[in-house]
Each structure stands twice: as C-alpha cells, then as structure tokens.
Amino acid sequence: xxxxxxxxxxxxxxxxxxxxxxxxxxxxxxxxxxxxxxxxxxxxxxxxxxxxxxxxxxxxxxxxxxxxxxxxxxxxxxxxxxxxxxxxxxxxxxxxxxxxxxxxxxxxxxxxxxxxxxxxxxxxxxxxxxxxxxxxxxxxxxxxxxxxxxxxxxxxxxxxxxxxxxxxxxxxxxxxxxxxxxxxxxxxxxxxxxxxxxxxxxxxxxxxxxxxxxxxxxxxxxxxxxxxxxxxxxxxxxxxxxxxxxxxxxxxxxxxxxxxxxxxxxxxxxxxxxxxxxxxxxxxxxxxxxxxxxxxxxxxxxxxxxxxxxxxxxxxxxxxxxxxxxxxxxxxxxxxxxxxxxxxxxxxxxxxxxxxxxxxxxxxxxxxxxxxxxxxxxxxxxxxxxxxxxxxxxxxxxxxxxxxxxxxxxxxxxxxxxxxxxxxxxxxxxxxxxxxxxxxxxxxxxxxxxxxxxxxxxxxxxxxxxxxxxxxxxxxxxxxxxxxxxxxxxxxxxxxxxxxxxxxxxxxxxxxxxxxxxxxxxxxxxxxxxxxxxxxxxxxxxxxxxxxxxxxxxxxxxxxxxxxxxxxxxxxxxxxxxxxxxxxxxxxxxxxxxxxxxxxxxxxxxxxxxxxxxxxxxxxxxxxxxxxxxxxxxxxxxxxxxxxxxxxxxxxxxxxxxxxxxxxxxxxxxxxxxxxxxxxxxxxxxxxxxxxxxxxxxxxxxxxxxxxxxxxxxxxxxxxxxxxxxxxxxxxxxxxxxxxxxxxxxxxxxxxxxxxxxxxxxxxxxxxxxxxxxxxxxxxxxxxxxxxxxxxxxxxxxxxxxxxxxxx
Numbered sequence: 001x002x003x004x005x006x007x008x009x010x011x012x013x014x015x016x017x018x019x020x021x022x023x024x025x026x027x028x029x030x031x032x033x034x035x036x037x038x039x040x041x042x043x044x045x046x047x048x049x050x051x052x053x054x055x056x057x058x059x060x061x062x063x064x065x066x067x068x069x070x071x072x073x074x075x076x077x078x079x080x081x082x083x084x085x086x087x088x089x090x091x092x093x094x095x096x097x098x099x100x101x102x103x104x105x106x107x108x109x110x111x112x113x114x115x116x117x118x119x120x121x122x123x124x125x126x127x128x129x130x131x132x133x134x135x136x137x138x139x140x141x142x143x144x145x146x147x148x149x150x151x152x153x154x155x156x157x158x159x160x161x162x163x164x165x166x167x168x169x170x171x172x173x174x175x176x177x178x179x180x181x182x183x184x185x186x187x188x189x190x191x192x193x194x195x196x197x198x199x200x201x202x203x204x205x206x207x208x209x210x211x212x213x214x215x216x217x218x219x220x221x222x223x224x225x226x227x228x229x230x231x232x233x234x235x236x237x238x239x240x241x242x243x244x245x246x247x248x249x250x251x252x253x254x255x256x257x258x259x260x261x262x263x264x265x266x267x268x269x270x271x272x273x274x275x276x277x278x279x280x281x282x283x284x285x286x287x288x289x290x291x292x293x294x295x296x297x298x299x300x301x302x303x304x305x306x307x308x309x310x311x312x313x314x315x316x317x318x319x320x321x322x323x324x325x326x327x328x329x330x331x332x333x334x335x336x337x338x339x340x341x342x343x344x345x346x347x348x349x350x351x352x353x354x355x356x357x358x359x360x361x362x363x364x365x366x367x368x369x370x371x372x373x374x375x376x377x378x379x380x381x382x383x384x385x386x387x388x389x390x391x392x393x394x395x396x397x398x399x400x401x402x403x404x405x406x407x408x409x410x411x412x413x414x415x416x417x418x419x420x421x422x423x424x425x426x427x428x429x430x431x432x433x434x435x436x437x438x439x440x441x442x443x444x445x446x447x448x449x450x451x452x453x454x455x456x457x458x459x460x461x462x463x464x465x466x467x468x469x470x471x472x473x474x475x476x477x478x479x480x481x482x483x484x485x486x487x488x489x490x491x492x493x494x495x496x497x498x499x500x501x502x503x504x505x506x507x508x509x510x511x512x513x514x515x516x517x518x519x520x521x522x523x524x525x526x527x528x529x530x531x532x533x534x535x536x537x538x539x540x541x542x543x544x545x546x547x548x549x550x551x552x553x554x555x556x557x558x559x560x561x562x563x564x565x566x567x568x569x570x571x572x573x574x575x576x577x578x579x580x581x582x583x584x585x586x587x588x589x590x591x592x593x594x595x596x597x598x599x600x601x602x603x604x605x606x607x608x609x610x611x612x613x614x615x616x617x618x619x620x621x622x623x624x625x626x627x628x629x630x631x632x633x634x635x636x637x638x639x640x641x642x643x644x645x646x647x648x649x650x651x652x653x654x655x656x657x658x659x660x661x662x663x664x665x666x667x668x669x670x671x672x673x674x675x676x677x678x679x680x681x682x683x684x685x686x687x688x689x690x691x692x693x694x695x696x697x698x699x700x701x702x703x704x705x706x707x708x709x710x711x712x713x714x715x716x717x718x719x720x721x722x723x724x725x726x727x728x729x730x731x732x733x734x735x736x737x738x739x740x741x742x743x744x745x746x747x748x749x750x751x752x753x754x755x756x757x758x759x760x761x762x763x764x765x766x767x768x769x770x771x772x773x774x775x776x777x778x779x780x781x782x783x784x785x786x787x788x789x790x791x792x793x794x795x796x797x798x799x800x801x802x803x804x805x806x807x808x
Contacts, residue, residue, distance in 0.1 A: 055108040055122065056568040057611035060625040064672050065690040066731040067757070067795035069665035069767030072121065073109070073572060074605035074631025078528075079121030079551070083113065085261050086360035086380070087277045089126075093257050096191035096209045099155040099169035101133060102126040108609070109555045109572055110503060110519040115362050115376040117449060117466045118503045118521055120553040120574050128195070128205065133157050135747065140805035146756075146796055147215075148185035149175025153805075163197040179796055180218050182238030182247040187213035201265040212254040216247035220768065220791040224306055225299045228317035229325055232762045232794040236299040239327030246329055248288045248347065255281030255354055270365045279356040284349040286393055288327070291406045293344045296332055298325055301775065301788060329396070336398040343398030348436075353387040376451040384443040386529075388537075389477075390436035392429050403427040403435040405482070407593060414645055419481035420538070423489075437537040438477040441529040445470040447499070458509045460517070466501040470526040480538040482645060492533070492540035497526040497548045507557075515559045524548040527580045534595040534642055535584055541647060543580060543597045544640070550577045566613040573606040577635070581701075584644060588774040589708060589785070593644040598656070598701045602635030603663060623674040623688075631663040639705050656701035657709075661725050664698030665767050669730075682741030682750075693730035697790045698769035712774060712785030722787050728765045731795075734758040747808035754801040761797070768792030 058072070071077060082089055084097065098104065105113060105125045112118040113125035136157040143150055151173040159165050169191040177183035188211075195205035218235040226234050237249040259277040266272055288296050301307050303324070305314035316324040323331075332345040362378035392401065403426075404418040419425045420436055429435040447468030454461045472495045479489035500523060507517030526548055534541050555572040579601030587594040607629020614622040636659050641650040662668070674688035702708055703722050713719025739752035757764075771788035778784070 054568075055106040055111075056566065056613065057570070057609045057625050057627070058106050058108055058122070060611050060623050060674065061627075061670060061672055061690075064674060064688045064735060065667075065670055066692045066733040066764060067766060068667065068692050068695065068731055068764065070692070071631075071663065071666040073574060073607065073609075074603070074629065074663040074666040074668075075121045075574060076576075077121070079119055081116070081119040081121075081123040082126075083116055083123060084126045084259065084277075085128075085275045086116070086273065086362055086378075087259070087275050087358040089257065089277070090255070090279070092211050092213075092253070092255065093189075093191075093209045094124075094126075095171050096169055096189045096211065097126050099138070099153060099171060100128075100167045100191050100193050100207075101155075101157055102128050109557075109570060110505065110521050110553055111557075112464075112503075114374075114453065115364065115378065115451060117447075117501050118464060118523075120521065120523070120551050128193070130197075132159060135807040137808045138805065140803060142801060142803040144799065144801045145178035146799045146801075147177055147183060148173040148187075149178070165195045165197075167191075167193040167195075176216075179799070180233045180235050182216050182235050182245055183218050184216040184247070185213070187211070187215065189213075199264075201263070201271070203261075203263045205261045207259040207261075208256065210254070210256040213251070215251045217249045217251060218793070219249060220793045221299045222301070222304070222789045222791055224304050224789065225317075225325075226794070228305070228314070229320050231320075233796070234325075236297060236326070239298075239329050240322055241329030241333075246327075248286060248327055250286045252284040252286075252349075253281070255279060255283060266363075269367075270363060272361065272363055274361045275359070277358045279354060281354055283352045283354065284391070286347055286349050288332075288345060289348050290345050291343060291401065292409060293335070296327055296345055298327060301773070307775075333397040336396050339398060341399040343395050343401045345396055346392060346398065346401055347394040347396060349391045349393045351389050351391050353389075354385070355387075356382070356384045358382045372455055374453045374455075376449075376453065378449055380447045380449070382443070382445045384529075385440055386442075387438070387440040387477075389434050389438040392431050392433050392435060395431055399430075401429040401435070403429050408482075408645070411645070414482065417481045421478040422481045422484060423479050437480075439536060439538070440475045440477070441472070441536065442475070443470060443472050443526070443529055445499075445526070459507070460509075461506040462504075464501070464503045466499075468499045470497045470499055471495070472497070472526065472529050472532055474529075474533055474536060474540055476538065476540060478538065483539055483647075487540055488538050490540075493542065495532055495542060495546055497524075497546075499523070499525050499548055513561045517557045517559075518555070519557070520554040521552070523551040523553075525551065531580045531582045534582060534597055534647070535644060537584075539595075539647070541642075543582065543599065545599075546580065547578050549579050551575070552577075564615050567610070568612075569608065569610040571608045572629075573604075575602070575604050575634070577602045579603070579637075583772070585702075585772040587641065587650065588776065589711065590641075590643075590650050592650070594650055595642050595644050595647075596702060597640045598637050599640070600635060600637045601658075601701075602633065602637070603631070604634040605629060605631045605663070605666075607631075607668070619678050621676045621678070623672070623676070625670070625672040627670045629668050631666045631668055633658040633661045633663070633699070635659060637701050639701055641702075651705065651707050654705040654707060657704040657723065658699065658701055661699045661704075662694075662696040664696050664769060666695075667692035668694035682743065683739075684741075685736070685738045687734070687736045690733045690735075691730070695728040695730070695765075695767075697726045697728060697767075697792070699725050700770040700772055702772055703770060703787055708774065712787075714784070718784065718786055726768070726770070726790055728768065728792075729763070731761075731764045732759075733761070733764070744808075747806065749804075749806045751804045752802070754803075756799045756801075757795070757797055759798075762794070764795040766793045766795045 108122045110118050138155040140153040153171050155169040157167045171189040173185050173187045191209040193207045197203045219237045221236055238247045257279050261275045263273045335344045359381045365375045367373040367375055403420045408414045408418055447466055449466040451464035474492040476489045503521040505519035509515045530536050532542055532546050553574040558569045560567040581598045583596045609627040611625040616622055636655050639654045639656050640652050671691040676686040678684045709722035713722050735756050737754040742749040768790045770790050773788040775786050
C-alpha cells in the first residue's frame with residue numbers, strides 16, 4: 001500500500017529532469033530503481049499531468065547529438081530564455097544552481113513556466129523546491145581529456161532549525177585540453193543559499209554565486225591550414241615562448257550573481273513572489289595587437305602557400321614548423337626590444353565591465369473556488385550597463401605604447417587626426433592602463449504582464465500578454481579626434497522601443513494519457529544594444545530608423561503517455577522579421593575600414609520534432625528522437641556601408657540577395673537512438689547513435705550585394721563563388737557509457753565512464769562562417785576578385801569523462 005502511494009505521488013508531481021552535461025554527475029539508474037505503478041483513475045489531476053509541457057525531445061538530444069553547432073529550430077540562441085525565480089540569468093551560473101538543489105524544467109517552443117513570458121526558442125526555468133533532499137551531501141571528482149583534466153564538486157544542504165535552510169556548493173575545474181593545444185581551463189564556482197520560512201507561507205531567500213574562471217580558447221581557421229598541417233584541431237591562437245605554450249586568446253571572467261527572493265500569501269487566493277537580482281563583474285578577452293607591423297596571426301591568408309606561391313612556405317607548413325604555423329612569441333619580443341621602447345606588438349585585453357540589475361514582482365490569484373482559472377500578473381524592471389574598453393596586458397618586452405589610431409599614420413587625409421582620446425592627447429600607455437576606446441551601452445526597461453490560465457477536466461487554455469518599454473543609449477568616455485565633441489564623447493541619442501508578447505494556447509486531453517495543444521504567438525523584441533550603432537567603440541552614430549525585431553510563431557503539440565511508451569511530437573513554424581546586425585571590417589573593394597549595418601533581416605523556420613521513450617522491459621529503455629525542418633532567409637535585407645574614418649557612404653541600402661540562403665549552424669535533419677540497460681546491483685550502461693544533416697555555414701549578406709558579387713563576379717564561376725552557400729558534411733556519432741552504483745544504507749557511491757565519439761571520427765565540422773574579405777587576383781594586367789575561404793572549427797575526436805561521486 002505504501003509503495004502504491006509513493007508511486008502515485010511520483011506521477012502526480014513529476015520532478016524536472018536536468019539535461020545531461022559532461023561535467024555533471026551521470027546517474028540514469030535512479031529513475032528505474034522502483035517500478036512505476038499504472039494508474040487508471042480518470043480525474044482532473046491526472047489530466048493535468050498529461051498537460052504538463054515537459055520537453056522530451058530537448059532532454060534526449062541535448063547531449064547525444066553529434067558535436068556540432070545546434071540552433072534548435074533554426075532560431076537564434078537569444079530566443080531561448082533561462083530564468084531563475086522570474087529573472088533572466090546567464091549560463092555561467094547553471095552548474096552552481098544545480099548543485100545548490102534548484103529544480104530545472106525545460107520547455108520547448110512556445111511553452112513557458114507559469115507566470116513567465118513565452119519565448120519562441122523555449123526556456124529553462126530554475127526554482128528551489130520546499131522539500132528536503134534525502135541525501136544532502138555530495139562529493140564528486142571527475143577526469144576528462146576535453147577542455148580540462150580534473151574537476152571536483154561538493155555540495156551540502158542543511159536545516160539547522162527555526163525555519164532556516166542552508167545550501168552551499170563548490171565546483172572546480174583545472175587542466176589543459178589533451179587534444180587541442182593552447183586550450184585550458186582554470187575555474188572555480190562557489191554558491192551559497194540561505195532561506196528561512198516564517199509565518200504562514202512566508203519565505204525569504206538569499207543567493208550568491210561567484211564563478212571566477214580563466215580559459216584558453218581556440219580559433220577557427222581555413223580549410224587550407226587544416227589540410228597543410230594535417231591536424232583538424234589546429235589552433236592558430238597559441239605559440240611557443242621560452243619553450244612553453246602560450247595562448248593569445250584567453251578569457252578571464254569574474255561576474256558574481258546576488259539574488260534575494262521573497263514569497264508571501266496575501267490572501268486565501270492571492271500570493272506574491274518578488275525577486276531582486278544583481279550581476280556585476282569583469283569579463284576580459286585577450287588578443288594580440290600590432291603597430292605599423294605585419295599581423296602576427298600565423299594563418300592569415302598572406303602567410304599561406306596559396307597566396308605566397310613559394311615552395312619554402314608550403315614545405316614549412318607541411319612540416320608543421322611552429323615559426324610558420326603558430327605565433328612566434330620569441331620573435332615578437334625580439335622585434336619589440338629592437339624598436340627602442342615603443343611596442344611593435346602587444347597583448348591587450350578587450351574588457352567588459354558588467355552591472356546588470358533586475359527586479360520582478362509576480363502575483364497569482366485563483367479567480368474561482370475550484371481553482372480552474374488562475375490569473376498571474378506582475379511587473380519587471382531591468383537595467384543593463386556594459387562598459388567596454390581596452391586594457392594593456394603585456395607589452396612583450398617593450399616600454400610603452402602611444403594612444404593613437406595607428407591605422408591613420410600613413411593616411412594622406414587623416415594622418416593629422418590620430419588621437420584616440422582628444423582630452424588626453426599623446427597619452428603613454430603602459431601595462432594595466434586603459435586605452436583605445438572607452439564607452440558604455442545602457443538598456444533600461446520595464447514590462448507589465450498578465451496571464452490567464454484555465455484548466456478543466458479535459459480542456460486547458462491560457463492567454464498571456466506582455467507590454468514593455470525599453471530605452472537604449474551609448475555614453476562615450478573618450479573623445480575621438482576623428483569624431484570630436486558629441487559625435488563620440490558623452491551621451492548619444494536615446495532610442496526607445498516598445499517590446500511586446502501576445503500568446504494564446506488551447507489544449508484538449510482525450511484521455512489522461514492523450515493530449516493535443518495548439519499555440520500561437522506574436523512578439524517584438526528590442527535589438528541588441530551593440531547592433532544599434534555603426535561603430536560603438538568610438539562613434540555615437542546610430543543606424544537609420546531602428547525598429548524592434550518582430551517574431552511570429554505557431555505550433556501544434558501532441559503527447560501520449562503510457563506504461564510502455566511516452567511520446568511527444570511538435571509541428572512548428574516561426575518567422576523573424578526586421579532583424580539588425582552591425583559589423584566592422586576591412587573592405588577590400590573600397591580599400592578602407594568600414595562599418596556595416598544590415599537591416600530588414602528575415603528568417604523562416606518550419607518543421608517537426610518527435611521523441612519517444614519506450615520501456616522494452618523493466619531493465620531496458622529505448623529512446624528515439626528526430627527532427628526535420630527548413631530554416632532559411634526569406635527576405636533580402638538592406639546593407640549600408642560607411643567609411644570608418646569619416647562616415648562617408650560606401651554603399652547605401654544595397655539589396656543583399658539572401659532570400660533562399662539557409663540558416664547557418666542549424667542542422668535541418670537530426671536523429672537519435674539510445675538504448676539503456678539498468679541492471680541489478682547498480683550496474684548499467686547505455687549506447688547512443690546520433691545524426692545531424694543538411695548543415696550550412698553562416699552566410700554573410702555583404703557578399704551578395706551588387707557591389708561585391710556584381711562587381712567581383714565578372715565570370716559565372718566567380719559570381720557563384722560569392723553567392724553560393726557552402727554546405728557542411730552530414731555527421732554521425734556513436735557514444736557509450738558504463739556505470740556502477742553502490743548503496744550503503746542512506747548513501748550511494750557511483751562511478752561512471754562516458755565515451756564520446758567512439759569511432760574517433762576526426763572530420764566532423766563543428767560549424768563555420770563565410771569571410772567578409774575579398775581576395776584580389778592579378779593574372780597579368782587584369783584584376784580579378786574572389787571571396788576568401790570560409791573559416792570553420794572541427795569537433796573533438798574520441799574523448800572520455802570519468803566521474804566518481806558520493807551522495808550521503
């Protein structure tokens with residue numbers, strides 16, 4: 001009898017399953033330790049169970065598909081919302097939240113957590129439950145050969161009494177990547193949560209997460225460089241200095257999160273939940289810079305044999321001579337010492353100083369006695385401020401750098417307008433000093449929302465509306481001599497937007513196990529602040545007529561649950577219009593640095609997703625998932641190009657023939673099959689096969705304008721090279737895992753070994769993008785133009801994760 005009641009509660013209140021991450025404890029045996037009793041009672045609460053929008057497809061493909069760029073449903077990553085108690089949070093805090101005991105629920109497409117605004121790309125909602133963990137202590141150690149070597153976790157949860165509850169967690173990772181030279185991770189994430197319940201239903205909680213990290217990264221490169229070196233994991237970001245590996249592209253981040261939440265019942269039918277969050281810290285990304293010298297990046301097209309045309313360079317690349325294939329740090333230092341004080345080469349940090357505040361107040365009211373209609377309404381406020389500047393990290397043996405625009409030194413017209421900061425002309429920059437540019441982008445926003453959720457025995461409907469007001473501006477702290485006064489210094493004009501979201505959904509449960517739902521939404525969102533300025537580094541000029549990006553989406557969901565099969569299918573369509581993108585680049589056709597704004601970007605995504613869990617027997621579970629869709633550009637955007645020096649027009653409102661191009665980084669075909677065995681005495685294993693097909697590099701609108709493709713594509717072959725989008729090879733992966741669990745009364749020791757890419761396939765392209773650069777070819781007296789090769793990154797070969805964890 002007790003066992004039946006436990007199973008009943010298990011079905012009525014399903015826990016959110018966290019996605020499988022390589023750094024997390026892998027223990028799939030837990031869900032199979034007890035048989036699930038079959039319930040046949042037909043009542044309201046059972047209908048609500050089948051109406052719950054769990055994301056079965058997302059849970060299955062999240063870690064089991066090939067290691068490729070995956071924009072689900074072809075939508076931008078920013079369209080997926082990650083929420084903690086009503087406020088949006090960054091990915092950098094998720095590992096600590098899981099360790100602290102937060103429950104994670106994934107929602108696909110237009111589905112959203114109660115009271116949360118819907119997002120076309122789905123959402124992840126984190127909340128802390130009221131229950132006590134059965135095993136409040138965790139200690140774990142893990143070993144891997146990807147990104148780092150060793151990691152450790154520890155977590156504790158305690159209730160000292162008087163309504164208090166304390167949770168603490170620590171996650172550390174350290175070591176170098178065993179496959180990609182120059183890649184390493186040294187990171188520690190510490191989290192603490194204090195909560196106290198007092199009175200009737202009152203709870204006050206405080207959360208703090210501090211995630212300092214230092215990570216060496218890898219860069220994409222051209223196919224020529226990968227082929228010459230014979231290394232699909234070739235990384236041009238590192239080189240030798242004094243016999244030691246040094247990476248030029250290192251991320252250093254310390255961005256703590258502090259959050260306070262308060263929940264209180266206001267009456268028998270109304271409750272309030274309020275959350276205040278603050279995120280503040282520094283994120284740095286280092287890179288090499290050079291002053292009146294050649295670029296130090298070894299895979300620059302001018303250093304490759306296809307450009308130099310000499311046998312010596314080709315042989316050096318084939319022999320993988322590090323003086324050619326990697327950064328020669330010793331040579332950079334030698335040239336600096338010979339320069340007599342002023343640096344020729346230097347290592348600088350691109351710094352972002354974040355200060356983001358958010359407040360959310362949410363009310364819930366049960367409008368009728370039987371709780372069929374629930375009204376959720378509230379207000380949210382946010383202020384996001386990012387101050388960006390350059391900071392000198394290492395002068396590489398030199399004494400100083402003068403803070404001037406080095407690109408204008410030899411310019412016949414502007415060589416007398418060199419100062420980066422006219423209010424401090426000729427400033428001498430030493431290590432640790434700020435220089436180059438200094439500005440802040442600020443977004444202030446407020447939103448009101450209302451959601452009506454109606455549930456009867458079989459019918460469910462909800463309608464939600466969010467109406468907001470956002471203001472975006474820039475403030476320059478340097479006065480650029482090219483753009484004196486208010487053109488670069490001080491506040492820019494304030495751009496105001498009115499974002500909104502309208503969503504309606506209705507569903508019908510034919511039985512407690514069969515459910516169908518249809519949903520539609522229309523929304524507008526504020527563009528990213530940096531995309532509203534042609535050159536935010538040192539120019540207050542904004543794009544012309546900025547408008548919010550419009551989003552329209554609809555989907556049909558079907559769910560089937562049973563003692564043998566859990567099945568979900570979704571048919572979806574989403575359209576985004578009026579997108580804005582800005583870039584700064586060197587324009588080879590105009591021979592000048594340019595600022596580009598692409599407006600009116602329109603994309604369409606439509607397709608289907610399906611996933612099923614099939615319980616073949618008590619100990620065998622088969623999981624299947626697949627998707628098919630078409631993700632493409634449906635409109636020809638307009639491209640405006642301005643000279644970076646004086647904002648003179650290079651190309652204005654040029655039509656880019658993007659219609660029909662495919663969305664990059666979004667496999668249009670995916671498939672997954674996983675078989676898992678949960679054996680006796682804690683043994684278990686699993687094997688999975690994944691497939692991703694119809695993949696394309698990210699297209700660049702500039703290449704498809706008349707000025708580039710029309711002028712440069714003087715023959716059909718060259719025109720096709722500019723306008724044809726490269727398709728990436730289909731990919732297949734095979735993974736496996738073995739685990740063993742030991743139980744000691746109320747504690748559990750688990751050891752697991754996970755192997756990724758069992759076949760060792762080394763030719764899997766992770767993702768790529770088209771280059772903005774154009775190459776000049778001069779056969780005799782003629783000048784021909786051809787696009788530079790796409791740049792791409794390859795996925796890791798066979799890799800492993802070994803985890804040993806103890807819960808008690």
